[in-house]
Amino acid sequence: MVPIERQASEGRPTVESAFSTSPIVSTAHQTSESPAQAGADGSVRPLDESRDRASDGLGNDEASLVEANKAMPSSKLRENGSIRPTEPRNASEDINSPATRKQTHKYVQSLKKKKQDQLCLALSTPQTLRNDADNNPENKYRYSPLPGPGSIRLLRLMAHTDENAPIECLLFDYPLQELGEGTHLYEALSYVWGDSNNLRSSSIDKHDLLITINLYTALSYLRDRFIDRIIWVDAICINQGDMEEKGMQVQYMSEIYSKASRVIVWLGEAENDSDLALEEIRLAADEMSEPLVNEPTKQAILTLLQRSWFKRIWVREQTFNSELIEMYHTREASMRHDKVFALLGMSSDDPIAADLLPDYKTPWKILLERLVRFLLGGQVSVKTWADTEMAVIKSKGCILGQVSSKGEDRQQMVITSKNVSGHMGPGREWTLLTSAKSIQVGDLVCFLQGSLKPTVIRPCKDHFSVIMITVTPPGTENGSVGQPEQPIASFSRDFLLVWDWERFQGNLQDQEYEYETLIRSRVAKHPDREVGGHSDKMTRLWNVALILEDAVEYEKAEERFRETVEGYERGFGKEDLRTLTGMEKLALIYKKMKQWKKAEKRFKQVIQTRKRVQGEDHPDRTSSMANLASMYRDQGHLEEAEKWEAMADILRREGGDAQIMEEEVVKIARSCDKEVMKLLLDRKGDEVQITEGVVTAAAGNKSRGGEMMKLLLDRKGDEVQITESVITAAAGNKSSGGEIMKLLLDRKGTEVQITEEAVIQIVILFDQGIMKLLLDRKGDEVQITEGVVTAAAGNKSRGGQIMKLLLDRKGDEVQITEGVITVAAGNESRGGEIIKLLLDWKGDEVQITEGVIIAAAGNVWRGGEIMQLLLDRKGDEVQITEGVITAAAGNISMGGEIIKLLLDRKGDEVQITEGVITAAAENKSRGGEIMKLLLDRKGDEVQITEGVIIAAAGNISMGGEIIKLLLDRKGDEVQITEGVVTVVAGYGFWGGEIMKLLLDRKGDEVQITEGVITVAAGNEWSGEEIMKLLLDRKGDEVQITEGVVTAAAGNKSRGGEIIKLLLDRKGDEVQITEGVIIAAAGNVWRGGEIMKLLLDRKGDEVQITKGVVTAAAGNKSSGEKVMKLLLDQKGNEVQITVSGDE
Missing domain, CATH: 1.10.220 (Annexin V; domain 1)
Known part of the structure; x- marks a missing residue:
């Protein structure tokens, strides 16, 4: 909070929020006890009962001393216009003390000496006061007219040394607007009027004026002992009985408060740690102080904020009119009109054009209607009533978006907006002024036709509740939003809005709250006329459902559409056009919700019913068919979509x-x-x-x-x-x-006409049934060519059946060529069956060539069976060539079985060449098994060349097993060349194991070149393990070049570990070049970690060039982390390039 002294020096009005253990007046005026008690709501209640009992005993006995003591104020010390607090005392503890008895006796004696009329004035009840005023009309204060526009009255609060003396004041005219801008030498009082039936008389210009007890108490504590005080108080300075004057004066409210030298806030009397609450609020506003907000303090602040003053309509900010209305329309005011006029007087909007100048003669229903039109424009339809603070608004409009999330402590929210295609787009953050109704996730933002700003609404069952009548989106604070662009602003929806000032605390039940229930509970006369009948209710549900659909609230829309359909069915029947329209809309909602089965069922029901009711080719029916086609297309059911599109198109054709x-x-x-x-x-x-x-x-x-x-x-x-x-x-x-x-x-x-092409297609695609039919009907025309037989030999599902049919029916025409046998030998499903048939039926014609044997040797699933059959039936013709053995050695499924069969049956013919061994070394599934078989049966012929070792080293599945086998059985022949070591250095999961095997068994032959180290550094699987192994076993030979470090820096998986290993073991040799830094900066997964390591360990050598920054900027995964490191540690070297210019 800004200190009062500094506020005064700045020449602007100050606001004092007064509190201590005494009644609340101001920070400079604090008292201890009061002649009145505070009610639960913070208002002041006189001790009528205590004072009546005290007055009854003025003449005698000590009981009167007790009662008088209870009634007597205990705080008497006022010095220099301030009130000093005293410790509160408990009357039950000290009432019988000598000092108390003496003081009380003295007070009672003084009361006896006062005039009876003064005693009655001080102690009378409100009703007595009102009667006294009525009985003495000659002394009643009568206002004189103000001299002219721009003038106000000010109150001179007369000083008095006796704090219990009646309030005496003078009123005088004050030309507020003539005296110019700046601060004026009067104070303004902000307070709660209090109970209008609880009054007390004050003296104005020696005449009586009844004011509320709360105001009387406030003036009592503001009154100084020696100096008169100039104050503006609305209840006194405005003639409350002159509505014309009141209307004029309300327009000056903002100016009166803004020009006052100080605004004093009277909150009521102190209780429930209210002084602590104010102190904590002050600390919270002071950036130099640290408030201590514990649970008791929180409770004290909440209790303070529940006081009546905070509910007043006059507690406000100066802002746009619509926001003021939204913030404060639920606050308390002595008249409904004040909820409008008070805020209009403080707003920057011009109420003249809207006919909203303060005029208390204007009926409330007309005033509220004018206000709505003022805020939303003249195109809306408005219904208001004389006895309720509620307006029903009807308007065309559209949905702009939905509140998708909300901040915890302010009216801050993310609005998911509709884009130009009508779909909900990305969220945009809005911060709005606090409103009487708290905005919730799920609230909608709409634009009403003719309005200049959006409105926030909340769906109820069959209407919408207005949450904020208008809002100002971000970026439009200095003007209106204007009408949104097409196609959003088609204003195709009918909105029924209820702006209810009395029912302001929205909750989840709002969504089930019906318009009919609301109207019947709030409108006294002719509610049926306002609600309408069954059809009107269905229309309301329908319109809300359409709007919810626009807001992509499909589940809520579906519920209302379904209820509408059920209502139409009950009221008008299942075949009524309204029912059918509702059913189709419900189907469209199911389509949007991707509830395909429900949508399909509803669409087909509508299409069938429309055919009966409207006719087959009615436009409504063809439209329904097109909607069904669209649903199928959305599902990817293109055939069904094309069907319904075609039918709709046929029906649309006329003439x-x-x-x-x-x-x-x-x-x-x-x-x-x-x-x-x-x-x-x-x-x-x-x-x-x-x-x-x-x-x-x-x-x-x-x-x-x-x-x-x-x-x-x-x-x-x-x-x-x-x-x-x-x-x-x-x-x-x-x-x-x-x-x-x-x-x-x-x-x-x-x-x-049966062509060869047709027969080939039939043989390839169908079973023997179609071919049999063809042969039965067109046997003479069916020509069995080589192409037909080859197609049958290759049929993987029914080739055996078809081949048997051809042999049965057209055996003489079936020609068995090499091509046919080769295709059959390679048939992985039916090859054995077909080969046997051909051998059985056409054995003499079957020629077993090398191509046939190679096809059989390479057949993954039927190779063993076919090879066995060929060896059994055509053994002498089976020639075992290098190609055959190579194919068998590479067979990933049956290679071992076939190699063993060939060795067993044709062992002498089996030649083990480098190609065969290489194929076995590369076989990822059966390589180890085949290599062992070859070593066991043909060991002397197995030659281990560099190519074989490289092939084995590159075998990602069985490489380790094969190399171990070769080292065990052919160790002396195994040559470990640079090529072998390089392949192993780049090996995947088992690379470390194989490298260890080579070092263990052939360590002296393992040469560690730059290429080997570079490959190991870039190995994303086992690079770290291999590098550590090489450093441990061949450390002296390991040379760390720029290429090695660059490869490690770019290693996406193990780069960080390898760079650390190199720095730990070969730190002096690690050179940090631009290429290394660029590689690290561009490393997608480990870039940040590697860059940090280089900066920490080799910071002086790290040079940040344009290429480095470019690489970091292009790194989509870890680039941000890399850039932050560079800026933190090398900020002066970082050059930011924009559009190619540094």
């Missing part, structure tokens, strides 16, 4: 001018089911031409080809021409080609 193009019929025949084609033929039969393209498309229809072809044959049989392209399409249709082929043979057998 003879709507020609049917061949392309359209082809599309339907290829993609749709018979329902679409039937619809087309029913409606446009004579115009539909069944061309070759149409029939070919139907023959190729994968899912519905059979039914489509049958429909064409049934309805347009004479026009259906069976050409070669049709048969080829049917033969190539794996899904329904068999059905189509049977249909064509049955219905158009004589026209069916």
